[in-house]
Amino acid sequence: MRIDEFYKPGEMTSPFFTLHSEAGSLLRRGTINFAKREGRVSSLPTPNFLAHTVRGSVPHLTSDNLELVPVDSLQISAEHFYEQKEPAGLSYPHGLHSYLNANKYLLFLDTRDPSKHAPSSANTEKYLSVNTHGGVRKITPELWCRMISQYKPDFYAVIADVLSDTEPGNKRVRKSVDRTIRWMDECLERTKDLDIPVFATLVGSQFEQERIRSAQEAAQRKVSGFVVSGLGFGNQALDLIKISLKELPEDKPRITYGFSSPESVLEAVSSGIDLFDSAYVSKMTDKGRALTFEFGNEEDETADKHGSKAPKSINLWDPSFADDFTPLKKGCKCYSCITPHSRGYIHHLLNAHEMLGLVLLMSHNIYQYTNFFESIRQSIDGKTFEESKTRFMENYSHEVESDGAQGHEDEVDANSLGVPMKKKRTLLL
Amino acid sequence: KSALTFEAVAKCSTTKARTALLTLPHGPVNLPVFMPVGTQGTLKGMTPKQVEDSNCQIMLNNTYHLGLKPGQELLDKVGGTHKFQSWNRNILTDSGGFQMVSLLKLAEITEQGVQFASPHDGSLMMLTPEHSMSLQNSIGSDIMMQLDDVISSLTTGPRVEEAMWRSIRWLDRCIAAHQRPHDQNLFAIIQGGLDPELRRKCVDEMVKRDTPGYAIGGLSGGEEKDQFWRIVSLCTDLLPKNKPIYCMGVGYAEDLVVCVALGVHMFDCVFPTRTARFGNALTMKGTLSLKSGRFAEDYEPIEEGCSCLACTKYTRSYIHLLTTKDTVGCHLISLHNVAFQLRLMGEMRAAIEKDEFPQWIQQFFAGYFKEKAKYPPWAVNALRSVGVDLLA
Ligand SMILES: [Zn+2]
Ligand SMILES: [Zn+2]
Numbered sequence: 001m002r003i004d005e006f007y008k009p010g011e012m013t014s015p016f017f018t019l020h021s022e023a024g025s026l027l028r029r030g031t032i033n034f035a036k037r038e039g040r041v042s043s044l045p046t047p048n049f050l051a052h053t054v055r056g057s058v059p060h061l062t063s064d065n066l067e068l069v070p071v072d073s074l075q076i077s078a079e080h081f082y083e084q085k086e087p088a089g090l091s092y093p094h095g096l097h098s099y100l101n102a103n104k105y106l107l108f109l110d111t112r113d114p115s116k117h118a119p120s121s122a123n124t125e126k127y128l129s130v131n132t133h134g135g136v137r138k139i140t141p142e143l144w145c146r147m148i149s150q151y152k153p154d155f156y157a158v159i160a161d162v163l164s165d166t167e168p169g170n171k172r173v174r175k176s177v178d179r180t181i182r183w184m185d186e187c188l189e190r191t192k193d194l195d196i197p198v199f200a201t202l203v204g205s206q207f208e209q210e211r212i213r214s215a216q217e218a219a220q221r222k223v224s225g226f227v228v229s230g231l232g233f234g235n236q237a238l239d240l241i242k243i244s245l246k247e248l249p250e251d252k253p254r255i256t257y258g259f260s261s262p263e264s265v266l267e268a269v270s271s272g273i274d275l276f277d278s279a280y281v282s283k284m285t286d287k288g289r290a291l292t293f294e295f296g297n298e299e300d301e302t303a304d305k306h307g308s309k310a311p312k313s314i315n316l317w318d319p320s321f322a323d324d325f326t327p328l329k330k331g332c333k334c335y336s337c338i339t340p341h342s343r344g345y346i347h348h349l350l351n352a353h354e355m356l357g358l359v360l361l362m363s364h365n366i367y368q369y370t371n372f373f374e375s376i377r378q379s380i381d382g383k384t385f386e387e388s389k390t391r392f393m394e395n396y397s398h399e400v401e402s403d404g405a406q407g408h409e410d411e412v413d414a415n416s417l418g419v420p421m422k423k424k425r426t427l428l429l
Numbered sequence: 430k431s432a433l434t435f436e437a438v439a440k441c442s443t444t445k446a447r448t449a450l451l452t453l454p455h456g457p458v459n460l461p462v463f464m465p466v467g468t469q470g471t472l473k474g475m476t477p478k479q480v481e482d483s484n485c486q487i488m489l490n491n492t493y494h495l496g497l498k499p500g501q502e503l504l505d506k507v508g509g510t511h512k513f514q515s516w517n518r519n520i521l522t523d524s525g526g527f528q529m530v531s532l533l534k535l536a537e538i539t540e541q542g543v544q545f546a547s548p549h550d551g552s553l554m555m556l557t558p559e560h561s562m563s564l565q566n567s568i569g570s571d572i573m574m575q576l577d578d579v580i581s582s583l584t585t586g587p588r589v590e591e592a593m594w595r596s597i598r599w600l601d602r603c604i605a606a607h608q609r610p611h612d613q614n615l616f617a618i619i620q621g622g623l624d625p626e627l628r629r630k631c632v633d634e635m636v637k638r639d640t641p642g643y644a645i646g647g648l649s650g651g652e653e654k655d656q657f658w659r660i661v662s663l664c665t666d667l668l669p670k671n672k673p674i675y676c677m678g679v680g681y682a683e684d685l686v687v688c689v690a691l692g693v694h695m696f697d698c699v700f701p702t703r704t705a706r707f708g709n710a711l712t713m714k715g716t717l718s719l720k721s722g723r724f725a726e727d728y729e730p731i732e733e734g735c736s737c738l739a740c741t742k743y744t745r746s747y748i749h750l751l752t753t754k755d756t757v758g759c760h761l762i763s764l765h766n767v768a769f770q771l772r773l774m775g776e777m778r779a780a781i782e783k784d785e786f787p788q789w790i791q792q793f794f795a796g797y798f799k800e801k802a803k804y805p806p807w808a809v810n811a812l813r814s815v816g817v818d819l820l821a
Binding site for chain 2 (some may be wrong): 054056061062064065083084088091100133322323325339341342345348349352354356358359410411412413417420421
C-alpha cells in the first residue's frame with residue numbers, strides 16, 4: 001500500500017480508492033473506501049463482484065438467506081424499479097437500503113440489468129428508453145437524478161446512451177459518445193451536493209477513436225470510477241475494453257459487465273478490471289447447476305489429476321445424482337452444504353419443480369463465487385495469480401456449461417404407489 | 430402400539446376448546462396446531478431453517494407425491510423423509526388414497542384397495558392398505574394415516590355405509606401391516622358421511638382399535654357448512670378425550686376458530702402457501718391482495734405486530750413490486766402466511782389457557798369480518814352451540 005495515497009495530511013478521510021499494487025501493473029489489488037455508516041461495511045477489497053439482483057433482491061434469496069452468504073455489495077438495476085407510472089419506492093423517505101432491507105450492503109445503482117443485453121436503442125436527446133416488465137419507460141437525466149437523491153445508493157453510474165446493436169453506424173456511435181458526455185455533465189451538476197461517488201459509463205462501441213474519445217472525456221470529469229461494458233461484443237469484448245482502459249487514470253476503480261464466467265473474470269482481472277457483475281451465477285443457478293471449481297488451491301480435488309479436464313460445475317438435473325446423498329461440494333461452508341442438503345435432495349427438488357431447489361443452488365453458487373474472488377485476491381497478494389490462472393486453464397474444461405434443464409424428462413417411480421394389477425395391460429387414456 | 434404421549438393442558442370453561450401437549454418421535458407439538466403442507470418434501474420455497482424459525486413443530490408431506498418422486502426405493506436408501514429434507518421436527522403423511530381419487534383418472538375403489546391408472550404409463554395399478562402402510566413406513570412420518578374408502582361428502586344412500594364399514598376393515602389391515610408402531614403413529618379416519626348414526630357406529634368401532642389418534646374424514650368436500658360443523662361437533666363429543674383429534678383439509682381462519690371451539694386439535698391445508706403464490710397475504714383483518722396497485726406506495730408492513738421476516742423488514746410496497754414476478758416475493762408472502770396461521774393458533778392456545786377464549790373469539794370475528802352482518806351464519810350457529818353468541 002502506498003501510504004501517501006492512503007493518508008493525506010490534513011485530510012481525515014482516506015481516498016475513495018486505494019491501490020495496493022505497484023504503479024504501472026495491469027494486475028491490480030485495491031480497496032474501495034466508503035463513508036462509514038452504521039451496520040454497513042465501509043470498504044470493498046478488489047477484485048470483487050457486485051451481486052446481481054432482480055428488483056433489488058438476489059434471485060431466489062430472501063434477506064435472511066442472503067445473510068448466510070458473505071456478500072458485501074449488490075448491483076441494483078434501476079430499470080427493474082420503473083415498471084409502473086412512477087419508479088417503485090421513489091416516495092419512500094428512508095432510501096433504497098431500507099426499502100430493500102439491504103442495510104448491510106453497499107449498493108451500486110446503474111440503469112440497465114447487466115445479465116441481459118436487450119436491444120433498446122430508441123434513446124433520444126431527451127431521454128433514455130428502457131424496456132421494462134411494465135412496458136417502455138423514458139428516463140430523463142432529471143428523473144435519474146431524482147432517483148439517485150431519493151434512493152441514496154452508496155455509488156452509482158450516470159445514465160449513458162449505451163447502444164446494444166451489434167454493429168451500429170459511425171454516426172450513431174459518435175452521437176452516443178456526445179450524448180453520454182452531455183448527460184454526464186448534466187447529472188454531475190444536478191447531484192453534486194449529494195456527496196455520493198459517481199461512476200462514468202464509457203461508450204464508443206466498436207470504434208477505436210470513439211472509445212478513446214469517450215474514455216478521455218470521462219477521465220477529465222470529477223468522477224470516482226468508470227463502468228465499461230463488454231456486453232454484445234462477443235469475442236472482441238476484451239480487446240475493445242482494453243482500448244478504453246488505456247485512457248483511464250490508474251487510481252480509480254473500473255467496473256465491467258459481461259465478464260462473469262470464471263475464465264473471462266481471470267482474463268479481465270489480468271487486464272486491470274476491479275469489479276464484475278455476477279450474471280454467470282444467476283445463469284448457472286437457473287440451469288440447475290452448482291459451481292464446484294476452485295482457484296489457487298494446490299490440493300484441488302475437483303480437478304482431475306489424470307489429464308482429462310474437470311467440469312467447473314455439476315448439473316443437478318442429471319438423474320445420476322438422485323441417490324447421491326453428499327453435499328453439493330465437499331468442504332463448502334454454505335447453508336446448503338453444511339445443513340447438509342444433499343445433491344439427491346436438490347435433484348429431487350428440481351425434478352419436482354419446487355422453488356427450494358433454486359434457493360439452495362443460488363445460496364451455494366453465490367457463496368462459491370465469493371470464495372473465487374477471495375482466492376483471486378489472495379493469489380494477487382501472494383504473487384501467484386498468473387501461475388494459478390495457468391493451472392486453472394489447464395485443469396478445467398472451458399466448454400460452455402450448456403446442459404441444464406433442457407431435454408429433461410420427469411423421473412417418476414410410479415411402481416412405488418402400488419402394485420400393477422395385470423402385467424402389460426395398458427389402458428388407452 | 431403408540432409412539433406418542435398426550436397431556437391435557439387446559440380446557441375452556443365455555444366452549445369445547447382444549448389445549449394439550451402432544452409429544453411425537455420428533456419432538457413436542459402444542460395443540461391445537463396448524464400443520465403447513467410440504468407436499469413434495471419441501472414447504473414452498475422455505476428452507477427447513479426458515480420453517481423451524483417460524484416455530485413450526487409439525488408439517489405435512491403427501492404420500493402420493495413422495496411415492497412418485499423420489500419414490501420408495503430412494504426413501505429407503507436415504508432413511509426416510511426427515512433425513513431426505515433435513516427436517517428434524519415432526520411430519521404427518523396422508524395415506525395417498527385421497528390424492529389418487531382426486532388427481533387420477535379411473536380411480537375406483539374395490540375391497541382390495543384403490544385402483545387407478547398409473548400416471549406414468551396408464552397401466553392399471555392398485556394401492557392397498559398394506560401398500561400405503563409400507564410406503565408410509567419408508568417415509569418414516571411421525572403420524573401416518575390409514576387408507577380409507579374416500580367418497581364425496583355429497584354422496585348419499587348405501588354407498589356411505591359401505592365406505593364406513595370398509596374403512597373399518599381397512600383400518601384393521603393397516604394395523605396388521607404397520608411395521609413400525611414403536612416409532613410411527615397410525616391414526617384412524619372416522620367416516621360415515623353426513624349421517625350421525627353412521628358416524629356414531631364408526632367412532633364406536635374405531636375407538637375399539639385404540640389407535641393413537643383420530644381424524645374426522647369425509648368432510649370439506651362441498652357439503653353445507655352447517656352440516657360440516659354438526660358432524661365435527663358430534664365426533665369430538667364421541668371421541669376419547671385423551672387422544673388428539675385431527676380435522677383434515679381445514680385451514681381458513683374462521684374455520685379454524687370454529688373447529689377449535691368444537692374441540693379439534695389438528696388441522697392442515699395447502700391454502701396459506703398456495704394463495705401466497707398469487708400474492709395474497711393473510712391477516713387478522715382479512716386477506717390483502719398485494720398485486721393490487723393500491724399497495725405501490727404503501728410503506729406499512731403486511732400486518733402490524735407480525736414478527737415474520739416479511740413484516741419486520743419489508744414494506745407492502747416492496748412486496749407488491751416483487752409479487753407474482755419474482756420467487757422472492759412468493760417466499761416472503763409464504764413466510765408471512767405460515768407465520769399468520771401459527772400465530773392464529775398460538776393466540777387461541779393462549780386465550781384457552783387464560784380461559785378467555787370466548788372473548789378472544791368475539792374479538793377475532795369483529796376484526797376479521799368488521800361488521801356482524803358479515804359473520805357467516807354457520808359459524809354463528811356453531812359457536813352458539815358451544816355457548817358463544819357472536820350476535821349478542
Ligand atoms: Zn455449498
Ligand atoms: Zn408477517
